[in-house]
Amino acid sequence: MSKKNNPKNHSALKVQQGIEQPSSLNPALTGGLRQFKKDILSPEAFLKGVLSGDRSLLGRAITLVESGLPEEKEAARQLVNQCLPYSGKSIRIGITGVPGVGKSTFIESFGLQMISRGKRVAVLAIDPSSTRTKGSILGDKTRMEELSTHANAFIRPSASSGTLGGVARATRETIILCEAAGFDLIIIETVGVGQSETAVAQIVDFFLLLMLAGGGDELQGIKRGIMEMADLIVINKADGDNIQKAKLAKMEYENALHLFPALPNGWSPKVLTASAINKDGLDAVWKEIETFVKMMNQNGWFTKNRQQQSLSILRDSITQSLNSGFFDNKIIKQLLKEYEQQILEEKISPYEASQKLLERYFVEIEK
Structure with a gap:
């Protein structure tokens, strides 16, 4: 050799x-x-x-x-x-779903379908629960082998730093880089169903909720707030023996959506069925996304939503910077330990201690 x-x-x-x-x-x-x-x-x-x-x-x-x-x-x-200046031209899609719903299979099948339509696809997976190691290791590439090796795809876990604000800021900046690199479809995958959806909603144009059919009450375990954020609900794994169950689940979710208040952007979320493994229903999903983007551009909501997202991230970034500056201050670190002990000994109230710490911090930063 x-x-x-x-x-x-x-x-x-x-x-x-x-x-x-x-x-x-x-x-x-x-x-x-x-x-x-x-x-x-x-x-x-x-x-x-x-x-x-x-x-x-x-x-x-x-x-x-x-x-x-x-x-x-x-x-x-x-x-x-x-x-x-080179960003902003993509469609940003958030995708979440209950464990076992087949997010990775759906994202890979959907991503490959979009690539076949001439698009370049970036997938960013976020997990705010990963606080010990601050990220993931190869997980999403091994789950999406075909998509991850495609020349027109890019898959990347996003470091969360264990905070929802960190998710929004870091992922937003990653989106900007991916858009500048020429990716025109950005998919943000959340790990599980939880608080991360709130952060993702700040950085995407379209929010897709994946659900499963069967297993008793179709709405069990799904928070109302998550369903209210969804621009589209897709019942995945609608294949084989699950086809009839998926149709029944579709009716359940459609009835539930009728009980929700109208969205301020004028959009009426729909419920679709799909089989990612058989690649069925993916065209209908994309058609719904295209219809949404067209409508939001026509009524001005697309630009307005992105502007509001930018302002929200501005405020979050200021809050995080102030928070870091306060707790990283050497004097404050020492005083904080002392006041914490006094609070435990009931010598001072948390409110008075916080006020004294803030007063001292302002003195320190003026030096």
Whole structure:
């Protein structure tokens, strides 16, 4: 075997131009191994790579934006701002569903169908419950093997930092980079059904809820608020013995939707059935999304919604920055421990302690 072709001569961590790297590897686990910090590129170099559609550099750019390290924040801000003029041209779709509903199969089948229509698809999976490792490891690429290897697709778990605000901000910035890289359909996948839907609603144009048929009460375990956020409900796995059950479930959800108040954007959510594994019903799903986008553009809601999302993220970002500045202050850290002990000993109330801490913080930042 020649030296050139010997696998021992290659490292999985080596960044190779033009070859997609394992961008879903957890930065918190690989930071000490990879060469990222040693040969960090300038924002301009990252921008050139992103605009050229280089998925390797796109993955590294996203890692930079998600980093959170003080020495990398300025470069990340510059990169996002430079990508901003090239963003905004995609359709952003949020997809959630109960465990076992087949989200990954649905997203892969739907994504491949969209690629066959000439679109470039990016899938961003978020999990705000992942607080220990701050991310995921390869999970979504192994669940969507065909889509992840397609030249017109990009799959990336999004670091959440364990906060819903962190989800919205980090994922929004990742969306901007993906749009600048030429992806015109961005799918945001939430892990499970929970609080993350609130954060996702701040960054998508269209929200799709996947459901299963059968198993007793069709509405059991589904929070009213999540159904109210849905622009479309799709009963997945409508195949084989489940076809009739799916039709009955469709009627259940349609009846439930009639009880909800009208949406301010004038849209009336529908319920469809689909079989991701058989690729049935996917065309109808896309047609519904196209109809929604057309209607929202006509009534001005599409632009208005994105503007409101940007303002919401502005406020969240300010709140997070103030929060970090307060709790990262060395003096406050020490005083906080002292006041916490006093509270436990019932020597001071939490309200008085918080006021004293804030007063001291304002003194510290004025120095």
